[in-house]
Amino acid sequence: MTQTIALGATGITMSAQGAGTWQWGDRRVWGYGGAYAQDEVAAAYAASRNAGITFFDTAEIYGSGVSETLLGAFVRADPERERLVIATKYAPLPARLTSQAVARALDASLKRLGMERVDLYQVHWPYSLIRLDTLMSALADQVHAGKVRAVGVSNYSARAMRRTHELLARRGVPLASNQVHYSLLHRQPEWNGVLAACRELNVRLIAYSPLEQGILTGKFHTDAAGARLPLLRRLQSGYGAAKLRATLPLIEALRVIGVAHDGKTPAQVALNWLMRQGALPIPGAKNAAQAAANAGALGWELSDEEVVRLSKFDIR
Numbered sequence: 224m225t226q227t228i229a230l231g232a233t234g235i236t237m238s239a240q241g242a243g244t245w246q247w248g249d250r251r252v253w254g255y256g257g258a259y260a261q262d263e264v265a266a267a268y269a270a271s272r273n274a275g276i277t278f279f280d281t282a283e284i285y286g287s288g289v290s291e292t293l294l295g296a297f298v299r300a301d302p303e304r305e306r307l308v309i310a311t312k313y314a315p316l317p318a319r320l321t322s323q324a325v326a327r328a329l330d331a332s333l334k335r336l337g338m339e340r341v342d343l344y345q346v347h348w349p350y351s352l353i354r355l356d357t358l359m360s361a362l363a364d365q366v367h368a369g370k371v372r373a374v375g376v377s378n379y380s381a382r383a384m385r386r387t388h389e390l391l392a393r394r395g396v397p398l399a400s401n402q403v404h405y406s407l408l409h410r411q412p413e414w415n416g417v418l419a420a421c422r423e424l425n426v427r428l429i430a431y432s433p434l435e436q437g438i439l440t441g442k443f444h445t446d447a448a449g450a451r452l453p454l455l456r457r458l459q460s461g462y463g464a465a466k467l468r469a470t471l472p473l474i475e476a477l478r479v480i481g482v483a484h485d486g487k488t489p490a491q492v493a494l495n496w497l498m499r500q501g502a503l504p505i506p507g508a509k510n511a512a513q514a515a516a517n518a519g520a521l522g523w524e525l526s527d528e529e530v531v532r533l534s535k536f537d538i539r
Contacts (some may be wrong), residue, residue, distance in 0.1 A: 241278030248286025274518030295336035315351035322361035363394035375400035494520035
């Protein structure tokens with residue numbers, strides 16, 4: 224049976240690992256439509272579901288709405304769709320100046336998803352020309368209207384989280400989640416107070432880029448200079464040759480620990496470490512093989528000693 228966790232204080236439960244769908248439909252960064260396309264991501268969805276994944280995260284800006292469209296089609300065809308928890312995000316763009324803009328954006332997302340209600344609606348980033356109290360009130364309105372089950376945020380600081388939590392509570396809505404960049408190679412949520420605030424407020428931390436865009440798989444460490452890491456990926460991740468070499472001891476530790484757990488991969492160990500922190504990792508997958516590999520982080524658990532050992536690596 225797949226491990227399940229709660230989505231904060233909402234009463235919603237889901238698999239302890241989710242699936243991110245930024246790659247589904249994104250041409251500019253990920254090259255959708257080239258080496259992979261709809262058939263491959265449909266297979267990734269199927270493999271995720273076969274492994275027990277029930278949480279899928281998308282956003283209106285992923286592929287300019289293509290990700291929502293694809294995910295919605297897969298979900299509607301799923302015979303167990305009632306078990307799924309579907310999350311999307313509202314982009315607080317500069318032109319969106321009123322609470323009505325929130326309602327319009329949600330309706331557009333629901334139309335692309337082909338759904339009457341989304342389980343988790345998240346504010347994609349904290350910078351908005353709408354006042355925070357107005358924004359949170361608009362989101363609470365959608366909860367009370369039955370179009371949203373839970374409200375979350377993304378990339379919010381601990382201070383902004385606390386204020387958001389307070390504003391939503393006034394409307395009887397719990398803050399469900401904060402989706403932030405978190406991995407063994409990106410530990411800022413531990414240092415900036417976000418992880419502690421999530422634990423204190425009963426808010427689920429959702430970890431995006433949990434494998435650092437492939438760095439934590441170890442596949443780019445076959446030569447220490449990192450020649451196999453594509454130039455665009457180096458620019459996106461910030462991992463040039465020197466920084467890549469600095470991660471070698473961590474990758475080796477992940478490999479050793481994985482061997483002790485019946486041959487788990489470095490990526491699976493890294494994802495399991497995040498789950499032991501109380502985070503919900505949402506790795507992406509372009510195909511069935513990647514999705515199945517990601518799901519191999521479920522169904523077992525690192526020991527306390529192994530968690531501490533990996534946590535000691537501090538690569539900044």
